[in-house]
Amino acid sequence: MYQPEIETMDRERLERLQLERLKPLLKRVYERIPFYHASFDEAGFDPEGLETLDDLRKAPFTVKQDLRDNYPFGMFAVPRDEVVRIHASSGTTGTATVVGYTQADLDAWSDCFARAVGRAHGTKDSTMQVAYGYGLFTGGLGAHMGGERFGATVVPMSTGNTKRQVNLMRDFDVDILACTPSYAMHIADTALEMGIDPATDLKVSGMICGAEPMSDELRRELEQKMGAQLIDIYGLSEVMGPGVACECELQDGLHLAEDHFIAEIVDPDTFEPVPDGQWGELVITTLSKECSPLIRYRTRDITRILPGECACGCTHRRIDRIRGRTDDMLIIRGVNVFPRQVEEVITAFPEVSAWYQLVVSTRGDLDAVDLNVEVVPEFDFDTVREVESLQRRIRAALKGNLQIAVNVRVVEPKTIERAESKQKRVIDLRKRG
């Protein structure tokens, strides 16, 4: 562990630390950020009236649009001379969101990522190749600082030039690779094409991968190809970058950096807190950020708190791997449904391919859900009964996982549009009132 005194701090002390950091933070944002002054007043929230951590639930939420509305520096809580770094989101769907960092902010971020290096079995002798993109995107520089902070040797490759990445990994005895899971796969495949077996010819023993959704299948395939354990890391540019939460070697949930963040899970419809173990939207309050603090920021990422302690000894609570975005969420007969759940179910049936189309419509007063799923060309059928049995078994599995009835229809191979985006896999024909 990189910071055992913090990572294994007993819960009572940790929560006291959170409260000690939260109180002055609320006062500071109220005084220094006009947005929070107005939103606290509007919600009738008294930033000085907080007595327990639970009182934070009375504070209003912050959403991404609030950051856009205050472009570029309206959400900064420090004078410009204290800002040493700026990162910004790509802004593909609107105005970019800008996040500033003081030196203390960068130090805290470095510590958070350095914990991931420790969990990926890093030592001061380790060499870590950073193949996340460097730039306004937080991945590259976040990993870079974390590796240096930990005391590892950092190879700042950024993305691209994949053959060279492989050569340097071999020549420099790189044992930790930090990049997106899809790029890690590309590196492994490129190595194989070059006649280098990454599992045996390279020394990589740990990968720190994040910034993209990753299926369990992809993860296992990657671990096998690379001969290395993959540590899932979570972060988002509005909050900090990679390191907000990170898996330990047990790979059973991502430990939140609770000395720097307070996490809540809320129902994505009602925004009421949900009990531990229940899925909902992750809401984050930053505790130590000086430049761009956030109060109850709605991340739009869907996860849940994993109840219980982790055997690794870290006392910080764990979130489950991100299941989807609230943007992808469908509310069907009052139940929250994510396309990812449908994928999980159908990949368990070898008779069908992973291509599907979910159609939600209204029949009478009720929502009706139809799933079209392709059989594979090797599908072993002969009678109508066998096909109907397959449809019934998929339907039962969906009912078990989604808690709603889905009308399953198997269709011929290669008849469903190969849509890259999840949005196209879901067609919602319901009329919105």
Place this chain on the structure above:
Amino acid sequence: MIDQLSVFMENEPGRLTELCRAIGDAGVNMHALTIADTTDFGIVRIICDAPEKAALALKSVGYSARSTKVMAVAVPNEPGGLAALMDVLKGAGVNVEYAYCFATPDQRAVFVMKTTGGSGVAEALAAAGFEALQPKDVYSPDEL
């Protein structure tokens, strides 16, 4: 037993035309075709030459196709001929999943069926004077 080509097909206008064209493009000659359909999908069952080759050709153009073992029996072209056959099957404890009939160029009636259960079927058929047909009796089999 003979091989039947089975193809999974959606109930969409024009799909059967496309399927027949694909079989023709594969250079395969058909002798019989029947469709079992539900509201959503159908299973097309075909007796054709070189059924294994036909299944591979269809798979390569994206159909879910396979060859299946089915029983083919020559039935006398006279009243009660089929009823006599069913009696034999019933006596042997055989269930018929599906069945269809077609005539060969030499005017023999061929009864094709998929059966489950039962025992000693071949012997019972022979004892009752029915001829269980071989692939070469019905179509040109795959070249080995």
